[in-house]
Amino acid sequence: MKQISTTKQSKFLSLILRHEPDKIGLTLDEAGWASVPELLAQLAAHGRGMSMEELEHVVTTNDKQRFSFNEDKIRIRANQGHSLKTLDLGLQPIEPPEILYHGTAERFLDSILQTGLEKRSRQHVHLSADEETAYKVGIRHGKPIILKVAAGQMQRDGFNFYRSDNGVWLTDHVPTLYLQAPLTTAS
């Protein structure tokens, strides 16, 4: 039971901290941080109350480490995945590995090969350093395929790469030129 309710709490926190803080009357600052006391108060006011202990449990046990507290646990934010366009997470460009991976669904491939990887509703295109993660991301959308991204070459050509606090690689757009044919078409 505890497991299910923690997952539900985590999903609701993702919704609030990435997409719709307004839903519970919460305000995020420009880097995506919310005040923890305010978050707990607004959750309670909207029938979603949880204790500080429960919030800490959600943050520490989250499978992808989606959330971070600041040092004194007065503020909290989602590490990536926002759709709020005005946020600036303050990530610094860093050197990516030579190859990164993007998991997607086979049905998107034609479109991707025409326009490259686009961020769609998110703030960035999401990439991973390993194929296994890419596979898990892809299978969320349908029959999974994994694309290889020539990240090192992109960076040498002037594109910026970032890594979120939970290890997701991010960039603005991957032109077709830097994509290599699907590695895997899992059935």
Ligand code: HQG
């Ligand atoms: C696709 C999860 C057609 C793209 C995961 C993807 C990840 C195109 C979909 C994180 C396209 C967007 C992000 C184009 C891109 N034509 N389709 N030109 N360019 N696409 O969910 O990368 O659980 O917004 O391939 O683990 O799947 O939320 O992005 O299939 O880290 O923490 O458009 O979400 O993390 O889908 O996943 P999404 P994503 P969380």
